[in-house]
Amino acid sequence: MNVELTELTRKFGRVRAVAGVNLEAGPGVFGLLGPNGAGKTSLLRMMATALPPTSGTMRLLGRDPGAYGPRREIRRRLGYLPQTLGYYPGFTVAEFVEYFALLKDMPPRQVPRAVAAAIEQVGLGDRARAKLRTLSGGMLRRAGIAQAIVNEPELLLLDEPTAGLDPEQRVAFRALLRDFGQRATVIVSTHLVEDVGAACAEVALMDGGRIVFHGTPAELIARGEGSGAAGDAPLERGYSAALAAARSVAAA
């Protein structure tokens, strides 16, 4: 298993952002759905080793991120795109991606080729020398994706990766996700259920810090059939139905 989470909890003061999540995931694209404040970003930050859990255990890529040595090994194999991507405005796209390739401890001689490949993969080859401050929001997002995939990660964590991408880019990005899913564990947090339907083999729905549904997109669609739940697409209706069911159980 690339990801093994057991009773993982994260509190911010009195608020339990993540409340006892159990999750196991191997290679493939894993969709993480949920409303605002469900705990998706906090869960991803913990898996990215950027945020320590309050309690519970976590094993990533067969290692315990609580110890420094294993955590460093995990980080070498990790790709992470945060929900809010900060950037250095004066860096060019190539420098930004190279910078993170070096921070990820990639063998330096492999870096130039890996940087060029990552930039090409996100369709920014012709803007490699452009400074980040000159890019549009969608292009910045793609630069962020490039830094996340530059080290050919075994665990790729993407928080709202398609936010700001135009439809053409989203289609291309889903293809990229499927490609990565062949050889790595890709966890995508998103509000856009069509991304999940198009790219994910499995999906988990979070609400109130817990996973309230786990299954395939087809199983989620099935939840919505005949339920009368709101939504324009089958997956949206399944999402609404699963969420409503979980909330009614919690209320009872």
Next chain:
Amino acid sequence: MTATTGTAVRQRPPRATGAVPLTQARLLRIELRRNAMPLILPLIAALFWFDSYRPSTATPPLYVVRTFWNMGQGHTIVDFGPFVAGVAAWMGSRDSRRGMGDLVTATARPRWAAQLATWAATAIWAVAAYLVFVGVMFAVYAHQSVQGQPPWWWVAVGATAVTAFSAAGFAVGACWPSRFAAPVAAFGGFLAMMLSSQTGFTSTSGWALILPTNSNGNFQPDSGMLYPWLPDLPIARIMLLGGLAVAALGLLGLLPGAGGPRLRQAAAVVTLAGVVAAGTAVAFARTARLGPHGIAIPALHDAANDRPISYTPVCGHAAGLPVCLNPAYRSYLPGVTAALAPVAGEVAGLPGAPVRAMQIGAVYDPGEGGAGQAMTMSGDPPVLRMPLGALGLAGAFGWTGGQVADQYRLLFVHAFTGAGNGPGTAAQRAVQAALLQDTGVPIATQPKVLSSVGLPSWARVTGGPQPGPEPATGPVYAAARRFAALPRATQHGWLTAHLGALRSGHISLGQLP
């Protein structure tokens, strides 16, 4: 609820350790390209021009004088330090200001190593700019035929100070990642420099000698010409500033998330080493003593630096009196001979008149730049010894050639009458005043000459306290006027007969003719 999906973890070959320096070098290259320091350099250059270079051009063409303001009093450090600290704080707070915290935290490279690359790029720009600016300034000096040896040790102190400011500023930015970190660090740097200057100006010994803008007794006028620049205090200051820089950088390695346990241990050792170096430097400064050619610190002192620099003097003649100076003072030789000539002509042929005049190294008081010092006469046959480094030079402090000539004549006559390094007896002062009048310094103007800044303290005693000279009245000047009114042959006859007694202080005012 539990979510599960299948399978195995791939294995990757371990990373070659030799790649670490190359990775760090590449990070440094990117940081150098995208550093904010170059943006502030034009401002520093303008400040350097107005505050460090321009004031120096109005001073005599000797390195030790030209660089007293910008190196001795540390104005180059004042020009660079606050801005460098501010920009370094800006760079240190970059990741947090830009919302990059999670992204850089989730990378394998220790945070400390990445921060050191960012800091190194900042420091390299700042120090390189400092060295280039100083190099250009020295090149201009050389083009202007400035004499002596450049104060390389003090340049090194400045470079280390710039490094220390960059490290301290960076640490402020990293520990307090706010948009206000940069102005606070810059203001802090400015405040530190002001405190250093204020404390330095009033402290001539003890720990305060370590302050980088304190020039008391350690920037000696003969340095680099008659004697080597003493490296004792510069070494101590480099230890202090380098130690502070190392401690500040080590501190970054102790912050949460900086790296693993070994790295944090290394950071603790580095921090401790920096603190120890800085503390040792302060302890060294407390043992400093003022030697004849500058501040000596016993633990750092090399006796080889006390040996005078050998040189072939340049010589001229003052009314037949050979006058020899250090070649660094070549441009002053005509002025010195012209100043001494009337006195040399006046005393020529008298017993005890000097057979030549030569420059000697000055021995200084522990004040800023040293207080004035007398000419002396000694040896058989007698030689007039001139501590030119401690005397006024035309062009220094706004002195004209005429003012300096009057001072030289006064000191020559003072030495001739045997008054030594004190005001002398009343008779000696009267003869001194008479001879000065004979050599072109009217008695009425002598109190003003005696009150000149730069003369030894005894001159003030005879000339009256500051401010302003007293009128040339009283029994001494009355006797002087009487003696000066005598025919030259009578004066010489009396001096031939009584010079020995006059010098030994056995002639009273009433015994003068």
